[in-house]
């Protein structure tokens with residue numbers, strides 16, 4: 001006689017559960033910071049039409065956020081796409097995504113402490129990615145995180161000698177991610193570099209100052225022998241200087257916005 005409506009309740013319960021799980025949206029301030037990170041990296045000359053920055057989702061550690069396939073200087077909040085760690089887009093809705101998204105996913109998978117990743121082809125880093133004798137090395141206090149010798153990823157060791165040098169699948173991403181076991185910056189031979197950090201602002205800071213360190217290193221070594229930071233100096237400087245990352249961040253945001261409003 002009575003209609004059993006328990007299945008409906010079950011269904012409703014499932015819907016609620018799914019909504020709670022799927023409804024974990026990244027916070028608007030995280031999206032805003034990621035948009036600003038894109039603009040800063042362009043304004044500071046770390047990325048041009050190429051290169052990208054991502055941040056780990058703030059309520060789902062198994063997801064990350066990255067712009068759709070476009071020039072970083074033009075990114076808006078509507079261009080941010082959510083990804084699973086295997087590089088599958090969750091909400092691309094037909095938008096093209098970056099070929100090298102596997103860099104980000106595989107690093108987040110291997111390094112749970114990493115909350116942000118910057119990949120670029122910044123100009124002074126590339127020469128050091130191809131040198132057979134010189135490695136990128138911390139030479140001033142603003143870039144202490146680089147340490148004694150930034151590792152270089154040689155794609156030929158995993159992909160052979162006919163690749164386009166791009167990290168365009170999970171296997172290449174995993175091989176690159178392994179290099180981050182001992183460093184927060186890895187140079188990629190004939191390509192560029194990738195930098196990681198425990199916050200988005202630090203990742204942007206590190207990408208900017210590793211480019212500057214590379215430029216200084218190219219200049220200083222032309223003068224003769226160079227005194228580099230000791231391992232301990234690098235660690236102490238990184239700890240103390242990066243604690244003040246908000247100061248340059250606020251300035252960089254303002255500069256990037258001023259430049260955008262002129263164009």
Ligand code: MN
Pocket residue numbers: 051100119120121166191192
């Ligand atoms: Mn690249």
